[in-house]
Amino acid sequence: MHPETTETGQTAIRSDPAADSSVSEDIRSLWRELLGLSYEHFRLAGLETRRAGESLVAMIVAGIMLAVLLVGAWLGLLAAAVLFLIGQGWVTSGAILFAVAVNLLAALMLYALIRHKSHYLQLPAFLRSLEPKPAKSRKDLS
Numbered sequence: 386m387h388p389e390t391t392e393t394g395q396t397a398i399r400s401d402p403a404a405d406s407s408v409s410e411d412i413r414s415l416w417r418e419l420l421g422l423s424y425e426h427f428r429l430a431g432l433e434t435r436r437a438g439e440s441l442v443a444m445i446v447a448g449i450m451l452a453v454l455l456v457g458a459w460l461g462l463l464a465a466a467v468l469f470l471i472g473q474g475w476v477t478s479g480a481i482l483f484a485v486a487v488n489l490l491a492a493l494m495l496y497a498l499i500r501h502k503s504h505y506l507q508l509p510a511f512l513r514s515l516e517p518k519p520a521k522s523r524k525d526l527s
Contacts, residue, residue, distance in 0.1 A: 463488065 463484045470480035 467477075467480045467484050470483065471477055475483070
C-alpha cells in the first residue's frame with residue numbers, strides 16, 4: 386500500500402497488488418514455520434516423556450530388587466543375632482521373640498516418622514498462603 390496525495394490535500398492509500406501478495410505470502414510462510422516449530426516441540430516433548438517413563442520403570446524395578454536384597458540382608462542380620470543370643474545361653478524361642486520385638490519396635494518408629502512427615506504432603510505453607518488476609522482495621526492503619 387502506498388500513500389498518495391489527492392487534489393484536496395488529503396492522503397489516500399492505494400493498494401498495490403504485488404505488496405499485498407508479498408505480505409500474504411509472508412504470513413503463510415510464517416504460519417508454516419510456526420506449525421513446523423510446534424510439531425518439533427510436541428515431538429521433543431513426546432520423546433522426553435517416553436524416556437522419562439522408561440527411566441521411571443527402570444527405577445521402580447531397581448527399587449524392588451534393592452528392597453528384596455535389603456530384606457535378605459536384614460533377615461541374615463536377625464538370624465546372626467538370634468544365633469549369637471542362643472550362643473550366649475538364651476532359649477531359642479526367647480531369642481527369636483526378642484528379634485521379633487526389636488523388629489516391631491523399629492517398624493513402629495518408622496511408622497511414626499511416616500505419619501509425622503505425611504503432614505507436609507498436604508502443602509500446608511502453600512495452603513496458608515492462599516488464605517485471604519484479614520482486613521486491617523482503621524486502628525491498625527494509624
